[in-house]
Amino acid sequence: MRQQVGILGATGMVGQRFIQLLEHHPWFEVAWLAASDRSSGKKYGDAVKWKLDTALPERIARMPISPAAPENAPKVIFAALDADIARELEPAFAAAGCAVISNSSAFRMHEDVPLVIPEVNADHLPILENQIWRKKSGGYIVTNPNCSAIGLVLALKPLVERFGVESIFVSTMQAISGAGHPGVASMDILGNVVPYIKNEEEKMEAETLRLLGARDGKIVRPLAAKMTAHCNRVAVEDGHTESVSVKLTRPAAHEAILKAWREFTPLAGRDLPTAPAQPVEFTAVEDRPQPRLDKWRGSGMTVTVGRLRPCGLLDWKFTLLSHNTIRGAAGAALLNSELLVSLGKLEARKFDPVAASA
Ligand SMILES: NC(=O)c1ccc[n+]([C@@H]2O[C@H](COP(=O)([O-])OP(=O)(O)OC[C@H]3O[C@@H](n4cnc5c(N)ncnc54)[C@H](OP(=O)(O)O)[C@@H]3O)[C@@H](O)[C@H]2O)c1
Numbered sequence: 001m002r003q004q005v006g007i008l009g010a011t012g013m014v015g016q017r018f019i020q021l022l023e024h025h026p027w028f029e030v031a032w033l034a035a036s037d038r039s040s041g042k043k044y045g046d047a048v049k050w051k052l053d054t055a056l057p058e059r060i061a062r063m064p065i066s067p068a069a070p071e072n073a074p075k076v077i078f079a080a081l082d083a084d085i086a087r088e089l090e091p092a093f094a095a096a097g098c099a100v101i102s103n104s105s106a107f108r109m110h111e112d113v114p115l116v117i118p119e120v121n122a123d124h125l126p127i128l129e130n131q132i133w134r135k136k137s138g139g140y141i142v143t144n145p146n147c148s149a150i151g152l153v154l155a156l157k158p159l160v161e162r163f164g165v166e167s168i169f170v171s172t173m174q175a176i177s178g179a180g181h182p183g184v185a186s187m188d189i190l191g192n193v194v195p196y197i198k199n200e201e202e203k204m205e206a207e208t209l210r211l212l213g214a215r216d217g218k219i220v221r222p223l224a225a226k227m228t229a230h231c232n233r234v235a236v237e238d239g240h241t242e243s244v245s246v247k248l249t250r251p252a253a254h255e256a257i258l259k260a261w262r263e264f265t266p267l268a269g270r271d272l273p274t275a276p277a278q279p280v281e282f283t284a285v286e287d288r289p290q291p292r293l294d295k296w297r298g299s300g301m302t303v304t305v306g307r308l309r310p311c312g313l314l315d316w317k318f319t320l321l322s323h324n325t326i327r328g329a330a331g332a333a334l335l336n337s338e339l340l341v342s343l344g345k346l347e348a349r350k351f352d353p354v355a356a357s358a
Pocket of ligand 1: 008009010011012013014015034035036037038039040068080081082083085103104105145146147177178179180181324325328329
């Protein structure tokens with residue numbers, strides 16, 4: 001029997017991706033959906049503006065949307081809420097004993113809350129044992145990073161491990177789906193580039209260094225590197241592209257960097273259903289990666305890197321691409337939950353669907 005899970009913020013862009021990715025998941029089954037008061041009480045199919053290119057599953061379309069409260073919710077909650085709402089609701093679910101697998105930025109930098117990419121820093125997970133909710137009810141919050149930090153960190157991790165990284169310069173070209181729906185007005189983005197995404201540069205800088213940092217007992221010490229990020233919104237539907245320059249601690253040849261990316265398979269043999277065989281894949285084609293052509297590598301979970309060449313300012317520069325609502329959001333959370341199951345930190349609980357829909 002598959003473990004029953006709930007989705008908080010089920011009608012949004014990331015919530016829809018959760019439904020799509022969970023539809024055929026071997027371990028989990030969607031048993032509970034919640035969104036705002038605007039949607040609560042409606043059938044999911046009537047409340048959602050379904051924006052994905054696969055059909056809305058009929059079983060899900062018929063499901064009722066519950067109030068966003070932990071009573072009658074399953075023990076495992078995938079949360080896709082705006083940060084302000086998450087700040088209020090996620091602790092309520094954790095206090096009620098739920099494992100909250102969160103996409104929002106609300107608790108990512110909280111000292112006791114793991115910010116995790118399974119291939120990068122699974123060893124940060126034990127800090128969740130310090131959470132007050134964990135101690136009182138068994139519940140907790142685990143987060144995945146900002147959608148632009150995740151691609152960058154996956155590409156940097158093998159370089160940090162083999163050569164050390166001292167300075168990071170990144171400039172992003174971020175898809176409009178990253179702003180949710182309806183997101184940026186078409187009049188603002190068509191034929192245009194918007195060189196500002198509120199709080200994005202700060203999040204990207206802080207999260208990147210925390211993810212690449214080391215756990216020291218109960219806390220995480222960020223990587224001691226210099227970093228600057230420029231974040232831009234561009235008229236692309238899905239897929240964040242990033243131009244990156246890095247200064248390494250120890251010299252590295254072109255082939256050694258390609259080898260580091262090629263051999264970066266830290267989850268090999270763990271049998272996590274959402275883990276891609278190759279988390280970072282290099283393309284030698286001179287004008288790739290491109291969002292339209294490369295975002296679906298590894299079913300949207302692989303980061304594509306290309307154009308590795310010497311940098312006149314730092315040591316090396318390259319381009320990367322990752323799917324922002326898969327690897328950057330719902331797929332990232334799902335992989336976190338699979339890691340938690342494999343570590344024995346997600347327990348199944350009997351769920352009563354009659355009580356939930358009453
Ligand atoms: N889009 C991305 O690429 C991406 C990537 C990484 C992380 N994230 C993060 O993931 C979160 C969700 O993003 P999104 O793009 O899916 O946003 P979105 O499309 O705006 O969806 C927001 C969801 O939250 C629900 N909601 C709003 N107010 C609520 C309330 N008071 N109580 C309960 N539910 C409420 C909405 O329900 P209604 O439909 O009823 O209003 C909807 O289901 C954000 O924190 C975002 O920063 C997004």
